[in-house]
Amino acid sequence: MDRHAQKRLIRKLDLELFVASLQPQPNPQVQLEQYTTPEAIAANLLYLAAYTHNDIINKSVLDLGCGTGRLSLGAAFLGATEIVGIDLDPLAIKTAQANTQKAGFSKKCVQWINGDISAIEGRFDTVVQNPPFGVQNRKADQAFLVKALEVADKVYSIHKHSEVDEHLIKILKSSSGGFVQVQPSPFLEGFIAKSGGAITGVYSMLMTIPKMFEFHRKLRHDFVIDLYLIEKQQ
Numbered sequence: 591m592d593r594h595a596q597k598r599l600i601r602k603l604d605l606e607l608f609v610a611s612l613q614p615q616p617n618p619q620v621q622l623e624q625y626t627t628p629e630a631i632a633a634n635l636l637y638l639a640a641y642t643h644n645d646i647i648n649k650s651v652l653d654l655g656c657g658t659g660r661l662s663l664g665a666a667f668l669g670a671t672e673i674v675g676i677d678l679d680p681l682a683i684k685t686a687q688a689n690t691q692k693a694g695f696s697k698k699c700v701q702w703i704n705g706d707i708s709a710i711e712g713r714f715d716t717v718v719q720n721p722p723f724g725v726q727n728r729k730a731d732q733a734f735l736v737k738a739l740e741v742a743d744k745v746y747s748i749h750k751h752s753e754v755d756e757h758l759i760k761i762l763k764s765s766s767g768g769f770v771q772v773q774p775s776p777f778l779e780g781f782i783a784k785s786g787g788a789i790t791g792v793y794s795m796l797m798t799i800p801k802m803f804e805f806h807r808k809l810r811h812d813f814v815i816d817l818y819l820i821e822k823q824q
């Protein structure tokens with residue numbers, strides 16, 4: 591079956607299970623901040639984009655820093671018609687290719703590029719991205735926002751919440767995979783406006799990552815991420 595012909599409403603749980611079934615990054619590199627997007631966060635992002643804002647189904651979708659393809663293949667699962675993912679890491683791209691084949695998506699509709707995001711040109715309806723937060727390379731996420739707004743009118747972008755907020759963490763822990771609408775960080779608001787975008791919503795979610803790198807002291811780490819919904823200003 592051509593999965594792109596799929597138009598029926600997909601349950602969020604099925605989307606989450608699909609994303610969870612994809613092979614993760616086999617050898618994550620700290621320098622590239624290769625944290626895999628948890629399936630609940632990927633599903634929240636894609637569900638909002640698809641069913642609240644109509645930015646996925648029958649649309650062209652670009653995934654900047656696609657890793658193993660969780661966001662892009664999730665978009666394909668919901669019915670995006672043209673999907674492009676780009677990542678610097680050849681192993682991530684190889685894994686994304688294997689995930690595409692396993693999921694049964696046609697190579698015509700899903701394309702992978704091994705390279706820097708600066709190589710991307712052209713127009714897309716929507717960008718979905720979980721860029722490096724800029725912890726290893728300061729400002730790494732800013733280049734992703736600039737590129738996204740250069741090539742698309744709608745951008746769904748994940749960023750680290752600007753401060754540690756124990757109260758927000760408590761609320762998110764009790765909301766079991768949900769999200770809470772919050773104010774944008776003044777810095778990102780200014781930066782996005784300067785880059786030609788306007789923020790239409792910011793949603794906080796709890797991200798939990800297992801111990802992945804030597805310098806991680808705890809077995810798991812909870813922190814808050816913010817999903818920014820951005821529209822290009824004409």
Ligand SMILES: C[S@@+](CC[C@H](N)C(=O)[O-])C[C@H]1O[C@@H](n2cnc3c(N)ncnc32)[C@H](O)[C@@H]1O
Pocket residue numbers: 622623624625626627654655656657658659660661676677678679682705706707708719720721722723730
């Ligand atoms: C936080 S990970 C997210 C991976 C994936 N999107 C996911 O949702 O699981 C960020 C990704 O961006 C990639 N990356 C970092 N800098 C890049 C650049 N300048 N150009 C392309 N990819 C880059 C990394 O290799 C990594 O796979």
